[in-house]
Amino acid sequence: MQSLILTTTTRLMAALLLMFSVYALLRGHNLPGGGFIGGLIGATAFILYTIATSVSEARAALRMDPSNLAMLGVGVAALGGMGAGFAGEPFFTGQWLFLFQDGDSYVPLSTVLVFDIGVYMAVFGGILTLVFALEQEI
Amino acid sequence: MELLLAITLGILVSTSVYLMLDRNVLRFLFGLVLLSNAVNLLIFAGGRLTAGAPPLIAPGEYAPTGVVANALPQALVLTAIVIGFGLLAFTLALVYRTFMTLGTVNSDEMRIAEPMDDKDPGTGKPGPGRADPQHPATGQEAGL
Amino acid sequence: MSWLLVYPILIPVMTAVLCYLFRNTVAGRWISVAGTTALLLASLMLMSEVLDQGVLAAQMSNWDAPFGITLAADLLGGVMVVITAITGLATVIYSLSEIPERLERLGFHALLQTLLMGVCGAFLTGDLFNLYVWFEVMLISSFGLLVLGGTREQLDGGIKYVLLNLISTIMFLSGIGLLYGLTGTLNMADLHLAVRGVENTGLLTTIAVMFMVAFGVKAALFPLFFWLPASYHTPPVAVSAIFAGLLTKVGVYALIRMFTLVFDQDVGFTHTLLLWLAVVTMVTGVLGAAAMNDFRRILSFHIISQIGYMVLGLALYTPLGLMGAVFYLVHHIIVKANLFFVAGVAKRIAGSTDLARIGGLYAHAPLLAFLFLIPAFSLAGFPPLSGFWAKYVVVKAALDLEMWFVAGVSLAVGLLTIFSMTKIWGAAFWPAHPDGIKPRLSDLPVGDRVALMLPIVALAALTCIIGLFPEPFVQFAERAAGQLLDPTDYVTTVLGVQP
Numbered sequence: 001m002q003s004l005i006l007t008t009t010t011r012l013m014a015a016l017l018l019m020f021s022v023y024a025l026l027r028g029h030n031l032p033g034g035g036f037i038g039g040l041i042g043a044t045a046f047i048l049y050t051i052a053t054s055v056s057e058a059r060a061a062l063r064m065d066p067s068n069l070a071m072l073g074v075g076v077a078a079l080g081g082m083g084a085g086f087a088g089e090p091f092f093t094g095q096w097l098f099l100f101q102d103g104d105s106y107v108p109l110s111t112v113l114v115f116d117i118g119v120y121m122a123v124f125g126g127i128l129t130l131v132f133a134l135e136q137e138i
Numbered sequence: 139m140e141l142l143l144a145i146t147l148g149i150l151v152s153t154s155v156y157l158m159l160d161r162n163v164l165r166f167l168f169g170l171v172l173l174s175n176a177v178n179l180l181i182f183a184g185g186r187l188t189a190g191a192p193p194l195i196a197p198g199e200y201a202p203t204g205v206v207a208n209a210l211p212q213a214l215v216l217t218a219i220v221i222g223f224g225l226l227a228f229t230l231a232l233v234y235r236t237f238m239t240l241g242t243v244n245s246d247e248m249r250i251a252e253p254m255d256d257k258d259p260g261t262g263k264p265g266p267g268r269a270d271p272q273h274p275a276t277g278q279e280a281g282l
Numbered sequence: 283m284s285w286l287l288v289y290p291i292l293i294p295v296m297t298a299v300l301c302y303l304f305r306n307t308v309a310g311r312w313i314s315v316a317g318t319t320a321l322l323l324a325s326l327m328l329m330s331e332v333l334d335q336g337v338l339a340a341q342m343s344n345w346d347a348p349f350g351i352t353l354a355a356d357l358l359g360g361v362m363v364v365i366t367a368i369t370g371l372a373t374v375i376y377s378l379s380e381i382p383e384r385l386e387r388l389g390f391h392a393l394l395q396t397l398l399m400g401v402c403g404a405f406l407t408g409d410l411f412n413l414y415v416w417f418e419v420m421l422i423s424s425f426g427l428l429v430l431g432g433t434r435e436q437l438d439g440g441i442k443y444v445l446l447n448l449i450s451t452i453m454f455l456s457g458i459g460l461l462y463g464l465t466g467t468l469n470m471a472d473l474h475l476a477v478r479g480v481e482n483t484g485l486l487t488t489i490a491v492m493f494m495v496a497f498g499v500k501a502a503l504f505p506l507f508f509w510l511p512a513s514y515h516t517p518p519v520a521v522s523a524i525f526a527g528l529l530t531k532v533g534v535y536a537l538i539r540m541f542t543l544v545f546d547q548d549v550g551f552t553h554t555l556l557l558w559l560a561v562v563t564m565v566t567g568v569l570g571a572a573a574m575n576d577f578r579r580i581l582s583f584h585i586i587s588q589i590g591y592m593v594l595g596l597a598l599y600t601p602l603g604l605m606g607a608v609f610y611l612v613h614h615i616i617v618k619a620n621l622f623f624v625a626g627v628a629k630r631i632a633g634s635t636d637l638a639r640i641g642g643l644y645a646h647a648p649l650l651a652f653l654f655l656i657p658a659f660s661l662a663g664f665p666p667l668s669g670f671w672a673k674y675v676v677v678k679a680a681l682d683l684e685m686w687f688v689a690g691v692s693l694a695v696g697l698l699t700i701f702s703m704t705k706i707w708g709a710a711f712w713p714a715h716p717d718g719i720k721p722r723l724s725d726l727p728v729g730d731r732v733a734l735m736l737p738i739v740a741l742a743a744l745t746c747i748i749g750l751f752p753e754p755f756v757q758f759a760e761r762a763a764g765q766l767l768d769p770t771d772y773v774t775t776v777l778g779v780q781p
Contacts, residue, residue, distance in 0.1 A: 030195075036220070068303060071392065075299035078292060084343075091288040092343040130227055137234070158449075163441060170448055177456045184463030211462070214411055218455055221418045225451070228425060229444055235429075236437045251439040251516050 003052075010052035017045035025120050026113075035116035039123025047131050055135050066128035073121025080115030143183050150176035163233055163243045167226070174222045178215045185211030284340030286331055287353040289324035290363050290402040293317060298395035305389050311378055314391035318374045321398065322367040325360075332360040337765070337775040339408065347408070347777050348469030354408035354776050357762035358608055362405040362535055365615050368744070369527045370398045372737035376623055377520035379733035380630075385430055385518070393430065396423035397524070404532050408776050410458055410468040413536065417454065417500070421447055424529060427521045428513060439513030446509040450499030457492040464489070471776035473544045474769060483547060490545040490552050497540070501533030503593060504563035507586045511570065514585070515578035515635070519626025522578060526585055527619030531611055534592045538607060541596060542766040549599055556597035561691050564590030568698040577625040577635040577710060580702055581618070584661065587695055588614050591676050594692065598679045604763035606675035609755065613660070613668040613748060620657040620741040624650065627734050628710055631721040637706065642715035647723045649735075651711050656742040658703040660749065663696045668748035671756065 021042035028034025050058040062069075084093035092115075099107040150172055157169030185208040193209040195202050237243050240250065297317025304310040332338055332355050339354040341347055355363070374394065381390050400420030407413050429440040462468055464485060465476040480486050495506065502510040510530070514522050537556075545552055567587025574580045592614070595607025625635055627650055632640035644651040660667035663674075673696060680689040715721060723731060748755050765771060 067389075071299050071302040075296060078295050078299075082292070085285060090284045090340055090342060090344050091292075094343070126224075130231075134231070163445070166445060170445070170452070173449075173452050174455075177452050177459060180456050181459035181462065184459040186463075211459075214458075214462075217411070217415065221415070225418070225422060225448060228422065229448065232425070232429060232437070232441060232444060235432065236441050239432070239434055239437050245442075248438045248441065251435045251442075252512055 007052045010048050014045040014049050017048070018042055021045070021120075025116060028116055029110075029112060035119030036123055038116075039120040040127065042120065042124045043127040043131070046128055050131065050135055055132050059132065062128070066125040066132060068125070070122050070125030070129060073118045073123075073125055075118070076121060077115050077118025080111045080113075080118055083111035083114065139187055140183065143179065143187070147176050147179055147183070150179070161245045163236070163245055163248075166245070167229055167233055170229075171226055174218075174226070178218055178222070181211050181215050181218065284338075284353075286324070286328045287338060287340045287355055287406055290321060290328065290367070290406060291353075291399055293321045293324055294395045294399035294402065297321075298392045298399065301395055302389050302392035305392065306387055310391055311374075311386060314374050314395060315371075315378070317395060318367065318371045318398070321402075322364075322371055325363045325367040325402075328355060329360045329364050332357060337771050339775045339778075348467050348472035351412050352408035352469060352471070352776050353406045354471070354772065355406055356765050356772050357758065358535070358538070358766060359405045361608075361612060361758070361762065362531075363402050365612055366398060366401050366405065366528060368741075369524060369615055369619050370394070372619065372623070372741055373520050373524040375733055376523070376626070376737045377518075379730040380518055380520050380626060388430055390427070390430060393423045393426045394524070397427065397528075401528050401532055405535060408470050410461070410470055410473065414451075414454055414458060417451065417532075417536075420529070420532065421451065424525065428517050428525075430517070430521075433516070435516040439516040443509045443513040446499060446506075450496045450506075453492055453499070454496035457489050457496060460485070460489050460492070469776070470539070470543055471769075471773040474773050477544055477547060480547075486545070487548045487551060490541070490548070491555070493540055493545070494537070494552065494556065497533045497536045498559070499533070500530065501537060501589055501593070502530050502563075502586050503533075503559055503589060504566050504586075507563070507567070507589075510586060511574075511579060511582045514582040515576060519578075519622060519629065522582075523619045523622035523626070526581065526622050527615045530585055530589055531592075531615055534589060534596075534607075534611060537593065538596050538604070538766065542604070543769050543772070553597050553599050556593055557688065560590045560594035560597050561688055562590075563587065563593065564692060564695045568695045568702070571702045572698060572705075575637050577628060577637060577640075577706060578622065580637075580706060581621050581625060584699065584702065585618060587699065588618070588661070590695070591673065591692065594688070595676050595679065598676075598683060598685075600679055600683065601760070601763050601767060602675060602682060603679035604766050605756070605759045606672065606679055608762045608766075609675055609759040610672040612755075612759075613672045613745070616741050616744050616748075617657040617660045617669060620738055620745070621654075621661065623734075623738045623741070624654045624657070627723075627738070628721075630734070631723060631725065632710070632715060633717075633719065633721075637709035639716060640710050640721070641713045642719070642721055644711040645714070646720045650723060653735075653738050653742050654707075654711065656745055658706070660745045662699040662703055666749045668745045668752075670749065671752045675756070675759075 021038045024033040024041055025035055025038030028038065046058055046062060049061060081092040083095050084091060087093070087095055094110050094112040097109045099109060154169040154172035154176065157165050157172065160166060188205060188207055190205040190207040193202055193206040233243065240248065242248065294317065297313060300313045301310050301317070304313060337354060337356045339352055342351040342353065345351070374391070377390070377394070397420060400416050400423060403416035404413055404420060407416055425440065425444050428443055429436050458468065461473070464480055464482065465473060467473055467476050477486060499506045514525055541552065541556070564587045567583050567585070567590060571580045571583035571587065574583060588610070592607045592610045595603045595610060597603070628640060628643060629635045631647060632643060634640050656667065660669035663669045673692070677689050677692050680692065723735070726734070
């Protein structure tokens with residue numbers, strides 16, 4: 001499909017969607033959001049790009065086979081669960097690290113976030129694998 | 139409210155069973171989609187319907203205040219929806235590929251893996267149950 | 283210690299990730315071999331710990347039961363994981379020779395490892411909804427394996443397999459929903475206690491039957507087995523072997539688990555129903571096999587008839603019956619996977635699995651003929667092989683309850699099994715090949731010969747060991763059956779309190 005309006009707005013929209021997907025991923029632990037939803041929003045950006053241009057251009061923009069990304073995400077998620085092993089706790093127990101603690105403000109890092117990033121990658125890659133395959137077929 | 143939900147469930151299930159009785163695989167698949175939605179609603183109803191707030195904990199609190207909805211069935215339904223989505227997407231792709239390869243979505247004609255090579259001994263015609271290659275079952279026969 | 287329960291799930295998932303990333307290189311298949319070996323070691327460690335300390339349980343994420351996901355291993359769960367690893371390793375080695383590079387590039391090994399993860403997860407989980415999730419993991423990877431390559435037969439068989447299994451899944455899920463509505467918990471140990479307080483026992487029995495249908499489809503119980511003979515002979519042999527060995531047994535395992543731990547309220551109804559289903563399953567399976575003329579299709583029907591014996595053991599619901607069911611499960615996985623492997627080698631050297639179009643295997647490949655006889659006789663129940671003891675215990679359990687008819691049917695089915703095995707022997711091994719081909723093992727390249735024959739020899743040896751030294755295995759099955767019938771240990775370990 002060739003539409004000047006769509007291709008022009010897609011440049012802006014895709015960037016915004018990708019940024020928003022990271023925002024949704026990061027706020028996900030205590031508020032609505034998280035890896036799954038973030039991954040879906042991120043995939044939407046590339047789906048929009050696919051509709052505006054073509055599958056081959058979207059693949060080139062992704063620079064990586066989406067199915068590899070999905071499997072890598074599964075691995076990262078499992079690694080996030082394994083982090084608990086170093087603290088001698090059961091699988092998937094969240095481990096927290098509070099950096100730059102200064103009164104009430106700090107940067108919380110956790111294995112839960114690693115897990116969420118893995119889920120993000122898995123969903124993002126999985127959905128795009130599916131969409132690219134179907135788009136190419138039909 | 140629960141009665142209404144139960145009636146909705148009943149309608150959904152009966153519709154899906156009707157669809158699944160069809161020999162068109164695509165209709166069968168639509169029946170499955172409906173049925174999986176019905177089951178998701180069933181789990182939701184299994185957690186009891188309450189007029190509660192979303193089970194979110196306000197900042198600074200350690201437990202939700204006031205009446206909140208049961209979060210567990212929602213988590214179960216969410217998981218079931220995600221899994222169901224994956225399975226149905228796969229199945230749809232499989233049906234599409236099957237149609238492209240075999241040229242049919244009629245389950246009576248899908249006999250490649252289990253060929254019926256036994257002829258009726260009296261007439262030499264194909265035994266019952268075999269799709270007649272001269273007169274393939276069409277949509278009209280299936281009542282479409 | 284809780285990590286021992288996690289390894290059988292964690293190792294396959296990590297192996298699957300690596301296999302997929304390296305699927306285009308030779309490294310992929312060797313990662314698969316190494317990962318499955320590691321899985322076998324981990325499962326043996328788990329087993330020895332379970333033998334040592336009794337039931338093990340681990341609370342994922344440190345959420346206490348019954349709120350979080352619990353992994354638990356009793357003797358039955360432990361031994362099933364070990365057998366899964368053994369079958370998995372045999373399949374991976376066999377597939378080194380059988381699976382063409384084209385399928386490896388599509389991610390064959392990653393799918394296989396995901397399947398192993400799903401099966402191990404299903405055996406280890408102590409949570410009903412988690413069991414559903416593992417079933418799905420198992421299903422989606424089995425769908426992928428079944429249609430990988432996409433030939434006409436595969437797609438045709440695959441679509442029936444997929445659609446019928448989806449119905450079973452949905453049935454399972456609605457059973458879960460109703461059970462949660464009734465009891466408010468999904469932890470299996472907690473359910474064991476919770477169902478005792480349920481007043482609406484009629485609804486509970488209804489739910490039990492829903493579970494019976496759901497697991498019955500997976501286990502290929504009469505009258506829900508039609509997907510199995512429609513699909514199991516279509517994929518590559520390595521795939522049908524692991525399906526034949528493991529997938530239906532997960533259904534049987536789930537039946538045993540649920541109908542000893544949770545649904546033991548209305549035994550008079552549910553277990554009697556299971557008993558008659560088991561008898562009819564045995565008979566239909568073996569009669570179906572008698573009508574078939576294809577190596578793998580005969581074997582597929584025999585899976586069904588053997589499932590009948592296992593469910594019969596459960597349905598008798600005596601210590602001896604359950605002991606027979608456990609013994610039968612273990613024995614049958616080894617034997618059935620092995621028979622499919624033999625069918626695969628026969629296809630490779632003689633050119634087909636259609637019995638009318640092969641022959642001469644006894645004259646030109648006597649080793650293969652000998653290795654076919656071991657699992658075939660074991661399947662039919664000849665002493666002193668493993669199948670004899672398995673059948674003996676189940677039939678003895680039926681005789682102890684004075685169920686003469688049931689015992690008679692199971693013996694007659696054993697006879698008909700011999701008939702099918704002789705049919706294979708009389709068509710594939712004994713006469714000369716119709717096309718004059720001389721099917722020799724030595725015509726295969728050395729590497730292929732090792733990869734194909736090693737799993738067959740190893741599994742046949744295992745069958746002989748179980749058959750010749752049944753004492754420790756029988757004792758083990760007895761202990762496992764005891765744990766199933768009196769799950770106090772299981773419940774206390776999982777919940778961490780006295781019930």
